[in-house]
Amino acid sequence: PLFRSRLRTSSKSWIMETVTSKPEPNWVDITDAFVAPTKELKLGELVRHESFQLLDAMNATEIMDPKMDSNVECKRIKRKILTFKAATEANVIKVKDLSTAELIGIMDELFACVATWLDGQCLAQTVFTCLYLHDVSLIEDPVLKAFCIGIVRVTAFLREAIFQAAVHEEEDQQTLASGFNFLEKELSDMRVLGMLKESEDILNKAIRGQNSAIKEAAASGSDTNEMTQKNDLLYAALTRTKFCKAFLTVCVQLDKPMCSGVAPAKEATVAALGLLADVKKTLSLGTARILDPEVVSLGFDPFVNNRLLPPFPRHPAIVSRVKAFEFLNVGLKEMLQVYEATTMVTLAAIHVFCSKFSWQKPFPTILSRSFLICLFYEKDKVFGKSDMTGLIRGSLKAFISPPVLCSKSRLSSVSPVKDLCDDFVYRCIQPLLELFQAQFYHRSKHRQKYANLFPSLSTLQDDALKYDSVLYEEYQKKEPEFVYLGCFCAWSLRLVVLSMLEFVLLGLENELYAVHELHYVFWYADYLMGWLIGCLIRSEKLRVTTESQALKQLKPKGKKKKQQKKAATELVAKDKVKQQELLFIQAQQCVCRGLLLIIEGLYLEGHLKLPAFEFGSEKLRYEHRFKPLEAVTTPGILTYEKYSETASLSKLLQSESSSKKIFDDSVDHFSRA
Numbered sequence: 001p002l003f004r005s006r007l008r009t010s011s012k013s014w015i016m017e018t019v020t021s022k023p024e025p026n027w028v029d030i031t032d033a034f035v036a037p038t039k040e041l042k043l044g045e046l047v048r049h050e051s052f053q054l055l056d057a058m059n060a061t062e063i064m065d066p067k068m069d070s071n072v073e074c075k076r077i078k079r080k081i082l083t084f085k086a087a088t089e090a091n092v093i094k095v096k097d098l099s100t101a102e103l104i105g106i107m108d109e110l111f112a113c114v115a116t117w118l119d120g121q122c123l124a125q126t127v128f129t130c131l132y133l134h135d136v137s138l139i140e141d142p143v144l145k146a147f148c149i150g151i152v153r154v155t156a157f158l159r160e161a162i163f164q165a166a167v168h169e170e171e172d173q174q175t176l177a178s179g180f181n182f183l184e185k186e187l188s189d190m191r192v193l194g195m196l197k198e199s200e201d202i203l204n205k206a207i208r209g210q211n212s213a214i215k216e217a218a219a220s221g222s223d224t225n226e227m228t229q230k231n232d233l234l235y236a237a238l239t240r241t242k243f244c245k246a247f248l249t250v251c252v253q254l255d256k257p258m259c260s261g262v263a264p265a266k267e268a269t270v271a272a273l274g275l276l277a278d279v280k281k282t283l284s285l286g287t288a289r290i291l292d293p294e295v296v297s298l299g300f301d302p303f304v305n306n307r308l309l310p311p312f313p314r315h316p317a318i319v320s321r322v323k324a325f326e327f328l329n330v331g332l333k334e335m336l337q338v339y340e341a342t343t344m345v346t347l348a349a350i351h352v353f354c355s356k357f358s359w360q361k362p363f364p365t366i367l368s369r370s371f372l373i374c375l376f377y378e379k380d381k382v383f384g385k386s387d388m389t390g391l392i393r394g395s396l397k398a399f400i401s402p403p404v405l406c407s408k409s410r411l412s413s414v415s416p417v418k419d420l421c422d423d424f425v426y427r428c429i430q431p432l433l434e435l436f437q438a439q440f441y442h443r444s445k446h447r448q449k450y451a452n453l454f455p456s457l458s459t460l461q462d463d464a465l466k467y468d469s470v471l472y473e474e475y476q477k478k479e480p481e482f483v484y485l486g487c488f489c490a491w492s493l494r495l496v497v498l499s500m501l502e503f504v505l506l507g508l509e510n511e512l513y514a515v516h517e518l519h520y521v522f523w524y525a526d527y528l529m530g531w532l533i534g535c536l537i538r539s540e541k542l543r544v545t546t547e548s549q550a551l552k553q554l555k556p557k558g559k560k561k562k563q564q565k566k567a568a569t570e571l572v573a574k575d576k577v578k579q580q581e582l583l584f585i586q587a588q589q590c591v592c593r594g595l596l597l598i599i600e601g602l603y604l605e606g607h608l609k610l611p612a613f614e615f616g617s618e619k620l621r622y623e624h625r626f627k628p629l630e631a632v633t634t635p636g637i638l639t640y641e642k643y644s645e646t647a648s649l650s651k652l653l654q655s656e657s658s659s660k661k662i663f664d665d666s667v668d669h670f671s672r673a
Contacts, residue, residue, distance in 0.1 A: 044615050077293050081303050084131040088138055093131060093299040096140035100233035103144055105287030106132070106298050107240040108321045110151050113300075115324035118158070118331070118366055121316040122174035124305035127155050131299045136183070143202055143241065146195035149183060150244040153192050156182035157251035158367065165370035167440040173366055178308045189252045196245040203238040210234060236282035239275055246272035247328075250335070259342050259375050259384030266339045269332050276329050283321050327365070334368035342375060342383040347395040347432075350382070354439040363443045373440045377433060392425045392432070398577075399494065401543040402487030403479070404471055408549075411479050417471060424467045424488055431456045435499065447506040450499055451628035457496045458632045464488035483545050490539045493634060497535060500629055501528045507625065516611050516649075519603075520622055522596040523647050524638060529589040531635045536582045543578075587673045594669035597662050603649055604659040610649060 041047065087093050094102070110130055117126040132139055132148045139145040159182075162168065163175045183192075210231045217224045249268040253261030290297035319327070337357060344350050357364060357372075375383060382388055396405055403409045404421045411417040434456060438449035468486045475484040504525050507513050513521050602608045622640045630637050644651075 077303065079294050081301065081306075082296075083304070084134040085138060087131055087296060087299075087301075092296050095138055098141055098144060099287075100230065100237055101285060101287045102298065103141070104233065104236050104240065104282075104285055105289065106130075106144065107147055107237070107244075108283065108286045108324075109289050109298055109300060109318075110148075111240075111328065112318050112321050112324035114151065114155065114158075115327040116316060116318050117155070117174070119319065119327065120172050120174065122176060122178070122309075123155070123159070123180065124176075124178045124308045125302070125316050126318065127151070128178070128180050128305060129300050129302050131296070131301055131304060133180075134304075143199045143237065146192075146199040147241060147244055149187065149192055150196050150248050152181075152183050153187075153189065154244070154248050154251055156184060157248075157255060158370075161251075161254075161370045161374050162366060165373040165440070167369050167373055167437060168366055168442070169445060172442060178305065189248075193245060193248060193252070196241060196248070199241050200238060200245070203234055203241060207231060207234045207238065232282070233285055236279075236285045239278045239282065243272055243275040243279060246275060250332075254371055254375065257384075258378060258381060262339055262342050262375070262384075266336070269335050269339070273329065273332050276325060276332070280322075280325055283325070286321075330362065331365040331367035334364050335371065338368055338372045338375065341372065344383070345386055345391075346398070347391040348398065350391075350436075354436060358439050358443055358446065366442075369440045369442075373437060376436065376440075388429050388432070389422075389425050392428050396425075396487070396491055399543070400487045400490050400539040401546045403475060403482035403484050403546055404487070406482070406546060409479060409482055411474060417474055420467050420470055424463060427463050428460060428492075431460045435495075444510060447503055447510060447512075450503040450506070453499060454496075454503075454628055454631035457492075457499060461489070461492045461496060461632070461634060464492040482549055483542065485542060487542065490535060490542065494532065494535050494539070496632055497528055497532045497635065500632065500635075501525065501532065503628065504528065504626075513625070514611075514621075515608065516618075517621060517625065519596065519599050519649055520643050520647070521625070522592050522599070523643065524626065526589060526592045526596065527638055528635065529585055529592060532585050533582065533589065536578065536585065540578050540582075590669045590673035594666045594673065597666035597669065600649070600652055600657075601659045601662040601666065603653060604657060604662065610653075 037047075082090060082092060084093075088095055098106075110127070113126040113130065117123055127133065130148075132144065133152055136145055136148050136152070139148060159175050159177070162173060187195075210227060214224050214227045214231065217227060246268045250265050250272065253265035253268065255261070287298065289300060293302070341350065341353050341357075344353060377388070378384065380388060382391055393405060396402060404412050404417055406412055412421075431453070434453055438446060438453060441449055465486075465488075468484075468488050471488075472484050472486075475482055504521060507521065599608070603610070619640045622643065626637065
């Protein structure tokens, strides 16, 4: 439609008034005026307005494209779009006397809509295209009514968890409610679960009656095939009702505060996974939905909510029932991993779990990621039981064991030393929460989230340096027998270097780097691994020194002798853990150096060639790749000039280096790894 308007100047504001008259439009063809200037543009040049970014182009909808613009198909349909009440009065859809096959078909289609919504579409174009959900009070079939209410409540819980977790981008997940009624005020959760249990009783009673009829028919020699098929249909409907109840139970239990419902939620999840296996076997029993836009099939109308959508909405395709239940199966299996995470009591264990969880393929669904972040931190508690400050203190003691956290240090419980330590631990909470939240995003978003983290991590390093300086002076004056050398700085440095290394390596995982960029990427990764190895070695020496000093203060008599022996055993155990981490990083560095040498050898052999940059330069690309790392003070950024001086491929190609020697050195590095 064509909208024309005129501006009128007011003393206070500009007022836009729509022209109400409709004169004949005077169309002007501007195609030539747009095409002509393109002849003046050189290859690779673009013209754009400063307010129009690449992201805007990616999110744009191609108007009049049937696959993207859902209004196109809406304009084509000839039938009148009816509300649920009007469709019921016109006998377009049934509210009672549904066949069991139709009931199963509606259930399966609703689950398909839920899976499509969780995959990134909006509620108005997925779940709430089902007219039955618009006013459940009009449904007369008790089983269908309870099931529809259960789906609405499941959707409400999932939407709230996704919204609260906020580990998704706008283009990845839609949480807009669009004014739909989620029945939060009308019915309690226990009442909804009770209605689903009543539906189970109705279906069980029907199954028992059918079984009796089958036995009687078999005794009289009659054909029982038709009755057996009806029994299979009833059992399939019962299985889906039970699955909906189990899924809702999971949501209700996980909504309880402080992880108090994790145990029953785990039981319900295991039950739901068992029911899903039975559901998959009976997917062919439900009535298939007719995909003709002129027909409202099984109570689903894809155009009923068009007035709630933006001017040019995308046209989503509802996933197949097979893919929908597979999606739900994967999400519920991931929830079992989430429950295991709630038992972890150390920061290192939680960090390792989050890293592995985000690495796994297929990538974790929005369902498991959202519930994980909701359970992770609530009311200053991690997984409902551990103080975040306590976890940070435990991490500091395990990594470097600073004297300020040593029970044998007199100053550890005296102000201002204790206050300084408490203040630093408190300042660590927000950066660590941001770091964990970044890991709960979709894997493809991690690199961008890490880039946003570096300023706050750099601030944490500055705080660590400030507190370490004050604590060093206090210990030098009052307790010189304890060595205090940058304990907070060492701990924060490890955290920063690990994040920087993850940022660089994520570019490899996401295939962001061109082949000619791999050389300086591995070169930079080698530099960061060197820093990490140095940090681990130095921190281990400081930790051993501090704990050895504490052991000396325990006189080997009676009970204290046992304490000394126990402390010595713990010291050995910590040494093993630190050595394993150090060996792993050293192996990674050897692999990194081996790959770096392979690339150099391939360039010397002529298998790889440096590109001739028509647009931009190698320096521009280098600075673009590592620009986010400039926010961090330590370790300092390696400039392109440093790379050119020490490891440039151009200099390597001009030298007389032997490719055979380079490949031999590469083999040595891989052997050491």
